[in-house]
Amino acid sequence: xxxxxxxxxxxxxxxxxxxxxxxxxxxxxxxxxxxxxxxxxxxxxxxxxxxxxxxxxxxxxxxxxxxxxxxxxxxxxxxxxxxxxxxxxxxxxxxxxxxxxxxxxxxxxxxxxxxxxxxxxxxxxxxxxxxxxxxxxxxxxxxxxxxxxxxxxxxxxxxxxxxxxxxxxxxxxxxxxxxxxxxxxxxxxxxxxxxxxxxxxxxxxxxxxxxxxxxxxxxxxxxxxxxxxxxxxxxxxxxxxxxxxxxxxxxxxxxxxxxxxxxxxxxxxxxxxxxxxxxxxxxxxxxxxxxxxxxxxxxxxxxxxxxxxxxxxxxxxxxxxxxxxxxxx
Amino acid sequence: xxxxxxxxxxxxxxxxxxxxxxxxxxxxxxxxxxxxxxxxxxxxxxxxxxxxxxxxxxxxxxxxxxxxxxxxxxxxxxxxxxxxxxxxxxxxxxxxxxxxxxxxxxxxxxxxxxxxxxxxxxxxxxxxxxxxxxxxxxxxxxxxxxxxxxxxxxxxxxxxxxxxxxxxxxxxxxxxxxxxxxxxxxxxxxxxxxxxxxxxxxxxxxxxxxxxxxxxxxxxxxxxxxxxxxxxxxxxxxxxxxxxxxxxxxxx
Amino acid sequence: xxxxxxxxxxxxxxxxxxxxxxxxxxxxxxxxxxxxxxxxxxxxxxxxxxxxxxxxxxxxxxxxxxxxxxxxxxxxxxxxxxxxxxxxxxxxxxxxxxxxxxxxxxxxxxxxxxxxxxxxxxxxxxxxxxxxxxxxxxxxxxxxxxxxxxxxxxxxxxxxxxxxxxxxxxxxxxxxxxxxxxxxxxxxxxxxxxxxxxxxxxxxxxxxxxxxxxxxxxxxxxxxxxxxxxxxxxxxxxxxxxxxxxxxxxxxxxxxxxxxxxxxxxxxxxxxxxxxxxxxxxxxxxxxxxxxxx
Numbered sequence: 044x045x046x047x048x049x050x051x052x053x054x055x056x057x058x059x060x061x062x063x064x065x066x067x068x069x070x071x072x073x074x075x076x077x078x079x080x081x082x083x084x085x086x087x088x089x090x091x092x093x094x095x096x097x098x099x100x101x102x103x104x105x106x107x108x109x110x111x112x113x114x115x116x117x118x119x120x121x122x123x124x125x126x127x128x129x130x131x132x133x134x135x136x137x138x139x140x141x142x143x144x145x146x147x148x149x150x151x152x153x154x155x156x157x158x159x160x161x162x163x164x165x166x167x168x169x170x171x172x173x174x175x176x177x178x179x180x181x182x183x184x185x186x187x188x189x190x191x192x193x194x195x196x197x198x199x200x201x202x203x204x205x206x207x208x209x210x211x212x213x214x215x216x217x218x219x220x221x222x223x224x225x226x227x228x229x230x231x232x233x234x235x236x237x238x239x240x241x242x243x244x245x246x247x248x249x250x251x252x253x254x255x256x257x258x259x260x261x262x263x264x265x266x267x268x269x270x271x272x273x274x275x276x277x278x279x280x281x282x283x284x285x286x287x288x289x290x291x292x293x294x295x296x297x298x299x300x301x302x303x304x305x306x307x308x309x310x311x312x313x314x315x316x317x318x319x320x321x322x323x324x325x326x327x328x329x330x331x332x333x334x335x336x337x338x339x340x341x342x343x344x345x346x347x348x349x350x351x352x353x354x355x356x357x358x359x360x361x362x363x364x365x366x367x368x369x370x371x372x
Numbered sequence: 373x374x375x376x377x378x379x380x381x382x383x384x385x386x387x388x389x390x391x392x393x394x395x396x397x398x399x400x401x402x403x404x405x406x407x408x409x410x411x412x413x414x415x416x417x418x419x420x421x422x423x424x425x426x427x428x429x430x431x432x433x434x435x436x437x438x439x440x441x442x443x444x445x446x447x448x449x450x451x452x453x454x455x456x457x458x459x460x461x462x463x464x465x466x467x468x469x470x471x472x473x474x475x476x477x478x479x480x481x482x483x484x485x486x487x488x489x490x491x492x493x494x495x496x497x498x499x500x501x502x503x504x505x506x507x508x509x510x511x512x513x514x515x516x517x518x519x520x521x522x523x524x525x526x527x528x529x530x531x532x533x534x535x536x537x538x539x540x541x542x543x544x545x546x547x548x549x550x551x552x553x554x555x556x557x558x559x560x561x562x563x564x565x566x567x568x569x570x571x572x573x574x575x576x577x578x579x580x581x582x583x584x585x586x587x588x589x590x591x592x593x594x595x596x597x598x599x600x601x602x603x604x605x606x607x608x609x610x611x612x613x614x615x616x617x618x619x620x621x622x623x624x
Numbered sequence: 625x626x627x628x629x630x631x632x633x634x635x636x637x638x639x640x641x642x643x644x645x646x647x648x649x650x651x652x653x654x655x656x657x658x659x660x661x662x663x664x665x666x667x668x669x670x671x672x673x674x675x676x677x678x679x680x681x682x683x684x685x686x687x688x689x690x691x692x693x694x695x696x697x698x699x700x701x702x703x704x705x706x707x708x709x710x711x712x713x714x715x716x717x718x719x720x721x722x723x724x725x726x727x728x729x730x731x732x733x734x735x736x737x738x739x740x741x742x743x744x745x746x747x748x749x750x751x752x753x754x755x756x757x758x759x760x761x762x763x764x765x766x767x768x769x770x771x772x773x774x775x776x777x778x779x780x781x782x783x784x785x786x787x788x789x790x791x792x793x794x795x796x797x798x799x800x801x802x803x804x805x806x807x808x809x810x811x812x813x814x815x816x817x818x819x820x821x822x823x824x825x826x827x828x829x830x831x832x833x834x835x836x837x838x839x840x841x842x843x844x845x846x847x848x849x850x851x852x853x854x855x856x857x858x859x860x861x862x863x864x865x866x867x868x869x870x871x872x873x874x875x876x877x878x879x880x881x882x883x884x885x886x887x888x889x890x891x892x893x894x895x896x897x898x899x900x901x902x903x904x905x906x907x908x909x910x911x912x913x914x915x916x917x918x
Contacts, residue, residue, distance in 0.1 A: 119712045121719055166900035173655055173859070174900075176715045177851045180657075181896075184844060188889035236479050236494060239468060243476045246465040253425065253459070255451035255480030255537055298723055301716055309712075337727040341720040348717055349706055 073363070077313065078223060081320075085215045092324070093215055097283055099323035100218030101127070101276040105300035106307070106315035107225055108269035114310035115233050116265045117172055117245030122179035124296035126273025127280060128186055130156035132196055134278035135287035138205045145206050149278040156274030161267045168262045183292040190289060201288025205281060218279060222316060225272055230312055232268075241265050295337065299326065302340035305347050308354025317356060377436075378403040378572050379424070379455070379541060384433030386423055393419045394430075394596045401541065406563070406573045408587035408604070410580060412617055416596040417576045418460055421545050425457045426450045438540070452482040454540035458530040458547055460576075466519030470507065470529060473518050474498040477536040486538060498536070505532040505562060524555040531562065541572045548579040556582055584608070592616065627877055633766045635873025636773035637832055641846050642853035642865045643776065644824030650797040650860040652814035654704055656696075657718040659825050660847030661725035664840060666692045666826035667833040668729060689826040696822025700815045708811070722847065730840040765834050772831045776824070777866070793817055797860065852892055856899050858906025867907055871895070 085093055105123040112118045134152035137143045163182065167174040190196055208214045232238045243251045244258050251258050281287045299322055300315070307318025326336045347354060379401035386394045393416045401407045409417055422428040424435055426447040435443045442450050465473050477483065478494050499514050505528040507513045518529065527547055534542045548556050556579065563586060567573060577583040584604040592600040592607055594616040600607050607613055648656040666688045673684035699721055707713040784790035795803035796813045804810050853872060857864030872895060879891040899906065
């Protein structure tokens with residue numbers, strides 16, 4: 044009996060090269076499955092569900108950001124909606140007032156939105172994680188209060204008639220590409236030096252400080268990265284429906300990514316993405332039930348947390364690595 | 373240059389809401405020497421380390437490192453100047469493998485600035501450092517997840533973390549505690565080798581016998597105050613030190 | 625003068641809301657994000673008991689507060705107890721519970737409860753009518769709020785200083801390990817804290833809700849207020865919570881007088897950001913808040 048996985052595990056831990064085709068296939072197969080699967084799905088569903096897929100992509104970006112911050116930096120972000128709203132509003136306003144095309148507004152909104160979000164979150168990065176959780180929770184709600192109070196940016200009505208994308212295929216593959224690129228980029232990042240430092244911050248931030256690293260600077264960079272994911276999603280969203288309004292700050296954007304992450308497997312990065320692609324269609328199917336959906340996400344979340352905290356992907360990954368292959372002696 | 377003070381502490385005081393943890397403490401650490409800090413539990417030794425390394429701000433007093441005032445600096449800046457410390461409560465980055473623990477200090481500005489900072493492969497350097505502190509490369513110990521290592525290795529990892537920063541001073545906070553006699557005897561040569569390489573050390577310890585073999589000078593703290601300072605022999609014979617540890621005689 | 629009276633009332637409102645949250649956080653270091661939802665739940669239960677079941681008002685109040693305490697206990701026992709120590713999970717879980725309750729209440733037509741829309745749900749004030757105080761007309765209800773607040777602070781301080789359970793709670797809040805070594809059961813204390821905290825939320829709800837409507841949005845607002853008070857006053861500090869309540873209470877009333885009601889939220893956000901920048905551990909917070917001490 045040959046354990047296919049063992050040699051790979053030892054070698055990839057020790058940074059050696061892989062040498063056999065079967066081993067390479069073992070590692071590549073799931074990843075290829077993911078990429079091909081995701082890119083192929085749009086061909087099999089009708090227009091309505093393609094739109095749902097686009098939404099799922101946005102939630103996937105948020106879930107990815109949440110997982111990154113929570114499991115690799117130690118910051119629980121309860122306000123993903125803030126990133127969506129900031130990105131969406133910036134893109135929409137640029138489009139509405141300056142008539143810049145989506146191709147220009149989206150990148151600008153991604154970077155500028157991330158910068159602004161990070162800036163307002165900086166004051167609490169010096170403090171313990173719970174402050175970040177509280178503040179990030181409050182910000183989407185505050186943004187709504189302020190927009191209503193000062194009646195700016197379209198106030199309660201929002202702004203409509205923004206440019207949309209020329210074709211559904213562009214919409215779809217833009218977001219799917221964004222999700223895949225982000226997923227692999229962050230995967231890479233957490234194993235690079237910066238990622239290792241961030242994980243050190245999560246495990247034991249005092250030791251990191253004692254090693255000469257300015258943890259606030261690193262946390263800021265991490266938040267910026269996660270914010271970029273969310274702001275891109277928001278900018279994309281405002282051009283998807285051609286409309287911006289207070290609903291960009293909806294609680295839905297904050298909670299569904301969290302549920303997707305817990306269900307998909309915290310820390311696995313790909314789990315949250317898959318979780319988003321499972322929960323979003325499910326939530327669409329339940330659209331008739333109104334707010335019951337949120338109750339449902341939360342119940343699922345709590346059920347997973349209490350009974351299967353590792354989540355689906357961690358479970359599957361564990362099992363995959365324990366896979367044994369019988370060979371004739 | 374032996375004989376000049378690399379670390380000068382004067383009139384250091386700190387109280388926490390009514391409890392005077394450190395009161396008017398002052399001493400010097402000379403370059404290339406090992407200074408031992410001893411005292412009964414609760415005498416403020418760890419607070420002293422926290423004050424020196426910037427984790428806690430003192431109420432009064434001054435700390436000079438290489439002539440530079442570091443009293444108000446945050447911990448990472450102090451570490452970047454070359455003053456490192458170990459932690460009494462061992463907390464490695466438990467989800468990362470041992471050598472990856474060292475990648476954190478190897479990415480500090482101090483290491484990156486230095487000439488050797490143009491490192492080709494950070495991972496290889498990390499493993500080399502671990503080998504220096506006694507992680508057997510062949511048994512693949514450096515690759516083990518830090519959370520699974522036994523205490524002896526964790527202490528060495530802590531020292532490795534400091535060494536990775538190419539420090540001038542290492543403050544060891546109870547590095548011998550929890551180790552067996554044989555583990556300590558294998559740690560001592562490492563410390564002596566560090567001293568020979570020119571690193572000055574300040575060791576907070578309870579294991580007096582081992583400490584006295586290593587240290588050049590001893591400072592004794594009780595209830596946050598310095599009650600004695602001198603060579604190990606002088607301190608051992610000091611009446612006040614004996615009373616601090618053992619108590620005074622009661623008249624029968 | 626008007627500002628003084630309404631400012632005081634407003635401050636007591638904040639204090640009532642925040643005290644339950646502070647208690648739970650102080651004892652178990654778990655931020656009970658469900659606090660606001662329990663507040664609304666109690667309001668709603670009282671309303672149903674009075675209107676649908678035609679119970680006596682006082683009975684309804686007492687019943688709902690008891691139910692709140694039980695729910696708080698259950699939340700801890702079923703969900704949080706398995707997550708103790710894992711900070712990220714605790715936060716996520718209590719947040720999820722909060723949403724379950726609030727969004728659940730927002731639903732329409734389920735199990736006979738009508739949805740939460742508009743001004744249909746109003747609790748009657750305890751006593752109708754106003755009284756004149758220094759030339760300003762003040763509702764009795766507002767005075768009752770202040771009275772309840774004052775009585776509560778006194779009752780709580782007596783409780784925590786003179787009863788065995790209260791002292792145990794304080795012990796756990798100050799130093800968990802030491803208290804545990806002396807025989808105090810940390811989980812049990814956390815459960816007690818959660819029930820008392822939830823009961824306090826209920827009490828606050830019953831006192832304050834008659835001033836306005838019961839909606840799900842109120843739940844989020846209450847949670848934000850509680851969090852704001854704790855941040856500004858210092859997480860875990862009682863005196864800080866009370867001080868912060870007064871600071872915020874008056875600041876918001878003064879800004880309303882000067883700039884108009886819409887700027888209230890802006891003032892709140894501004895105060896929080898100011899505190900985070902200049903005095904991060906809060907007005908009366910201990911240094912511990914900045915980073916864990918080594």
